[in-house]
Structures are given as structure tokens and as C-alpha cells.
Amino acid sequence: MRGGFRVQHQEEEEESAFVSMTDMTVSFLFIVMLLLAFFASQYSESDTVSRTMYESVVSERNRALEEVENLRALLAEKETIIEKKSAEIVELKKANDELRNEITEREKRIAELEEIIAKSKKPDPLEAYLTRSAAERRRILETLRDQLKIDFPDLQVVISEESDALRFQGEGLFDRGVSTLKADRKAVVEKIAARLQQILPCYTLGPMSAWNEECNPGSSIIEALQIEGHTDSDGNPDSNLNLSTARANSTFTTMTISEPRLVDFHNFRNQPVLSVAGYGQMRPIRKNDTAEAKATNRRVDLRIIMYSPSRSVEIERIRASLEKGDGVPNGAP
Incomplete structure (x- = not known):
């Protein structure tokens, strides 16, 4: 009897445990159902995308990231x-x-x-003045030469290479070894004197001065008008020196007799411009080795020396002196 009771009691316990597990299972399922119901209530199709769109977006994002x-x-x-x-x-x-x-x-x-x-x-004023003076001298010499050529076609007269002298060569004015002018050449010297009497007033000072802009625009002034005698190398040097000086003096005398007032033309220092010099054989212009060369060296030069100021300020003083007709007092520079 007692054994049967224990079996019954065990069976009752097993049945009770089964019932309890069943209840628990049911309760769990109920809870699961409640959760499913909750999640189902939260579901919305608007919060989801299709797989194709998802993959496209992911691919585009990846490309964008790569580009970035x-x-x-x-x-x-x-x-x-x-x-x-x-x-x-x-x-x-x-x-x-x-x-x-x-x-x-x-x-x-x-x-x-x-x-x-x-x-x-x-242009430097001083240099320009000297250039104008040289040009004026050349013009004076050319005027004298051209006029003499007209009046005396056979006369041997040239302008020096330096354009500073009128040159009478050979026996143009004097016979060989003679200091007296040829009779037919006295007229040449007198013609020169007459021409100088016309030209010098515009380039000199003193009582005969007559300067103006037309005849002498550059205010050039003659320092000296020198009559120079020269010989060749034949003969004694002293004799040649005396002969050349005598010829220069003879020319000077003939000119001043013809035109006495030539001595009244003065330079910037109030000295007469007309002067004489004899050089004998000391200043040849060619070697004395041929008859022709010797004839060239036997000559009378009418040399024009222009006044050369040392400073530009003198130019205005020269012009003022030409306007007044007088030079520097007492020969002062």
C-alpha cells in the first residue's frame, strides 16, 4: 500500500512539473507574440529601400569617397x-x-x-669765334687773289696751303737777286694796297675803322698784315736775309706811298697791323733741290694773322671795340 502511494505521489509531482513547464512555455510564447506585435506596429515601408537602390547608393557613395x-x-x-x-x-x-x-x-x-x-x-664760343676768323681770313685772301687774277692774268699768285697768306712766287714781283720791284709789277702792289684800303676798315681799329654786321658778322679782327720776303738757298744766308728784308721793305714802301693811311689801321692792342719781315732762306716751302722748287721758295707772302682771344669773355670786348673803333688802351690784354 505504501509503495503504491509513493508511486502515485511521484506521478503527481511529475505531472505538476510538466504543467509548470507548459505554463512557462505558453507565457514565453505569449511574450514573443507581444514583442512581434510591437515590432510589427513600428514597421513602416517608408523607412526601407530596395536592394537595388541600396547597392546603387552605396556604389555612388564609394565613388564619391574615391573622388574626394x-x-x-x-x-x-x-x-x-x-x-x-x-x-x-x-x-x-x-x-x-x-x-x-x-x-x-x-x-x-x-x-x-x-x-x-x-x-x-x-659750339664752344671761343672755338666758334676762331673758326669764323679763319673763314674770314680765307675769304679776304680769295677776294684779293681773284681781283689780281682779273687785273693781272699772268701773275703767279696763290693762297698758301694753310690759307693764311697770299703768295707771289718766283720772279712774280722781283727780278732774281734784286730788291727793287719790277717796273711793270709796281701796279700789282698798288692794286693790293687799294684793295686793302677797302677791306681793312671792317677788320681793324683806329681812325679808319668802319665795322658793321654785314661786312664782318663774326667780329673777327686782324692782328697783323705782314709782308714777308723769302729766298731760295742759293748764295750766302746773310745776303739772302738782307735781300728778303729789302724786298719786304720795298713792297711796304710802295704800298704806303700809294695808300698812306694803311698805317692807320690798328689791331686790338692799338698797334699798326701792317708790318714787314725778312726770312731769307730759313722758311722754304719746298726742298731747294730743283729749279722749280727754288723758284717756289723765292717769294713774297702777304700774310694775314687774325687775333686769337684766349678766353671767351674777350669776344664781347672785341666786338665792343670794333663798334667804337678803338682798341685796348696802352696795349693791355
Whole structure:
């Protein structure tokens, strides 16, 4: 009996455990159902996308990310280039500044050189005066020569190579070894004197002075009108010196007898411009090795020496003296 009771009691316990597990299972399922119901209530089709769209979006995102990375790499590369270019720009600006400075210095030097050139182009007053005086002397000599050629076609008269003297060569005025003018050449000297009487007033000072702009625009003034005698090398040097001096004196005398007032023409120092000199054989213009050369050396030169001021300020003083007709008192410079 007791054994049967224990079996019954065990069976009752097993049945009770089964019932309990069943209840638990049911309760769990109920809870699961409640959760499913909750999640089902929260579900919305608007919060979901199709698989195709999802994959497309992911693919596009990945491409965008890749492009961003590429752009960042490109940006870094460009920034590196910009840094290099910035350094180059700094160097270029520095080089440009140096070039500008160099240009400025060169322009200053060019301006200095142009100023020098302008000054060099501007004629020096003293040099210009001397040039005009030389031209006037040449013109006076040409006038005398041309007139003598008209009046005495066979006369041997030339202008010196230096354009400072009228040259009578050979036996043009004197016979060989004689200091007296040829009879038919006295008229030549007198003609020269008459022409000088007309020319000298415009280039000299003193009582006979008659300067004006038309005859002497450069204000040139004659320092000396020198009658020079020359011989060849034949004979004794002392005799030749005396002969050349005598010929110069003879020419001077003939001229002043014909035109007595020639001695009244003065230079800037108030000295008579007309003078004489004898050089004998000391100043040949050719070697005395042929008859022709000796004939050339036997000559009388009518040399015109123009006054050469040493300073530009003298030019105005010369002009003022020509206007007044008198020179520097007491021969002062």
C-alpha cells in the first residue's frame, strides 16, 4: 500500500512539473507574440529601400569617397606647386626689383651722357669765334687773289696751303737777286694796297675803322698784315736775309706811298697791323733741290694773322671795340 502511494505521489509531482513547464512555455510564447506585435506596429515601408537602390547608393557613395580622396591628393599636389610657384614669384619679384634698379641707374647714366653730348654739340664760343676768323681770313685772301687774277692774268699768285697768306712766287714781283720791284709789277702792289684800303676798315681799329654786321658778322679782327720776303738757298744766308728784308721793305714802301693811311689801321692792342719781315732762306716751302722748287721758295707772302682771344669773355670786348673803333688802351690784354 505504501509503495503504491509513493508511486502515485511521484506521478503527481511529475505531472505538476510538466504543467509548470507548459505554463512557462505558453507565457514565453505569449511574450514573443507581444514583442512581434510591437515590432510589427513600428514597421513602416517608408523607412526601407530596395536592394537595388541600396547597392546603387552605396556604389555612388564609394565613388564619391574615391573622388574626394583623389581631389584631396590633387589639392595637396596643387598646394605644393603653389608653394613652389610662390617661392619662384618671390625670386622673380626680387629679380624684377634688381632690374628696375639697374634700369634706373642706366637711365641716369644715359641722361648724363646725353647732357655731355648736348654740351659737345653746342659750339664752344671761343672755338666758334676762331673758326669764323679763319673763314674770314680765307675769304679776304680769295677776294684779293681773284681781283689780281682779273687785273693781272699772268701773275703767279696763290693762297698758301694753310690759307693764311697770299703768295707771289718766283720772279712774280722781283727780278732774281734784286730788291727793287719790277717796273711793270709796281701796279700789282698798288692794286693790293687799294684793295686793302677797302677791306681793312671792317677788320681793324683806329681812325679808319668802319665795322658793321654785314661786312664782318663774326667780329673777327686782324692782328697783323705782314709782308714777308723769302729766298731760295742759293748764295750766302746773310745776303739772302738782307735781300728778303729789302724786298719786304720795298713792297711796304710802295704800298704806303700809294695808300698812306694803311698805317692807320690798328689791331686790338692799338698797334699798326701792317708790318714787314725778312726770312731769307730759313722758311722754304719746298726742298731747294730743283729749279722749280727754288723758284717756289723765292717769294713774297702777304700774310694775314687774325687775333686769337684766349678766353671767351674777350669776344664781347672785341666786338665792343670794333663798334667804337678803338682798341685796348696802352696795349693791355
